[in-house]
Amino acid sequence: xxxxxxxxxxxxxxxxxxxxxxxxxxxxxxxxxxxxxxxxxxxxxxxxxxxxxxxxxxxxxxxxxxxxxxxxxxxxxxxxxxxxxxxxxxxxxxxxxxxxxxxxxxxxxxxxxxxxxxxxxxxxxxxxxxxxxxxxxxxxxxxxxxxxxxxxxxxxxxxxxxxxxxxxxxxxxxxxxxxxxxxxxxxxxxxxxxxxxxxxxxxxxxxxxxxxxxxxxxxxxxxxxxxxxxxxxxxxxxxxxxxxxxxxxxxxxxxxxxxxxxxxxxxxxxxxxxxxxxxxxxxxxxxxxxxxxxxxxxxxxxxxxxxxxxxxxxxxxxxxxxxxxxxxxxxxxxxxxxxxxxxxxxxxxxxxxxxxxxxxxxxxxx
Numbered sequence: 154x155x156x157x158x159x160x161x162x163x164x165x166x167x168x169x170x171x172x173x174x175x176x177x178x179x180x181x182x183x184x185x186x187x188x189x190x191x192x193x194x195x196x197x198x199x200x201x202x203x204x205x206x207x208x209x210x211x212x213x214x215x216x217x218x219x220x221x222x223x224x225x226x227x228x229x230x231x232x233x234x235x236x237x238x239x240x241x242x243x244x245x246x247x248x249x250x251x252x253x254x255x256x257x258x259x260x261x262x263x264x265x266x267x268x269x270x271x272x273x274x275x276x277x278x279x280x281x282x283x284x285x286x287x288x289x290x291x292x293x294x295x296x297x298x299x300x301x302x303x304x305x306x307x308x309x310x311x312x313x314x315x316x317x318x319x320x321x322x323x324x325x326x327x328x329x330x331x332x333x334x335x336x337x338x339x340x341x342x343x344x345x346x347x348x349x350x351x352x353x354x355x356x357x358x359x360x361x362x363x364x365x366x367x368x369x370x371x372x373x374x375x376x377x378x379x380x381x382x383x384x385x386x387x388x389x390x391x392x393x394x395x396x397x398x399x400x401x402x403x404x405x406x407x408x409x410x411x412x413x414x415x416x417x418x419x420x421x422x423x424x425x426x427x428x429x430x431x432x433x434x435x436x437x438x439x440x441x442x443x444x445x446x447x448x449x450x451x452x453x454x455x456x457x458x459x460x461x462x463x464x465x466x467x468x469x470x471x472x473x474x475x476x477x478x479x480x481x482x483x484x485x486x487x488x489x490x491x492x493x494x495x496x497x498x499x500x501x502x503x504x505x506x507x508x509x510x511x512x513x514x515x516x517x518x519x
Contacts, residue, residue, distance in 0.1 A: 316341075317342070321345075323344050327450065451480040464496050
């Protein structure tokens with residue numbers, strides 16, 4: 154829902170239509186020749202020990218696979234979304250129009266772009282399909298395992314040109330680097346920290362989840378009507394977590410316009426969200442902790458955070474300390490301005506496009 158809310162915020166501030174619950178791109182993004190497909194994993198076993206007879210993973214692609222002289226796909230790029238998002242969010246103009254066109258960094262005539270919906274998100278298997286709170290309690294390791302099986306068994310890829318991700322997808326990128334260090338030629342994590350979700354980051358997440366489960370209408374996940382008050386609590390916390398102080402001050406300098414905008418966005422987010430799905434999406438971060446094994450990340454990495462990100466505060470020095478322990482990693486903090494978008498800066502590609510160009514150039518020689 155955080156990604157959905159951020160996209161709703163960006164859509165409104167860019168004077169484009171708000172996104173649907175499935176994060177369908179705005180009308181100007183439909184120019185991209187995207188194709189959806191699904192891959193089914195039989196008897197997927199989660200880290201919790203639970204299994205699903207069939208785990209459905211939806212994914213969107215642009216471009217076509219290229220095979221080298223050995224017949225191996227060598228141009229695949231996977232982009233991973235944040236909490237509550239879908240792969241199709243990366244068709245929105247602030248992302249796609251900066252990256253996918255002729256001569257742009259991820260020109261789809263050169264690269265095969267793969268945009269999966271993570272477990273519990275979009276058109277992939279999720280609690281709201283019918284199991285509700287009986288759905289397996291997945292975590293980030295499960296989500297990365299599913300992505301790996303999609304790439305290896307579903308798409309016959311043995312090595313990725315690039316794995317990049319935003320927010321939750323940023324954390325997934327680090328998990329990828331630790332668990333399968335040779336699978337990607339390059340990594341680009343955007344907007345995350347390399348430590349377990351604790352401190353204020355876990356506190357606001359827990360308060361958002363508690364807001365839902367404390368709503369009597371939630372009924373243990375078997376609600377007949379949405380637990381609106383609980384969703385309002387969660388959406389309000391997520392709104393603040395994803396906000397951009399300088400940008401919002403410049404855009405909404407009057408009390409009336411600020412209040413109207415916040416209420417409009419939270420109301421839209423409530424309508425776009427299933428409570429059980431959101432609970433699972435937020436709680437999936439509970440076991441994330443790459444800090445002890447950072448030395449395992451050997452792929453060249455370009456890591457970007459932004460200074461006005463509430464979720465990943467600029468005063469935390471973890472990224473700088475982390476890259477010193479990684480073989481070939483660089484970190485840049487985007488300065489805060491009246492134009493940056495807080496946590497959502499990760500989806501506005503103009504702020505970090507050159508960093509992507511540099512990463513691709515320095516890994517072209519390998």
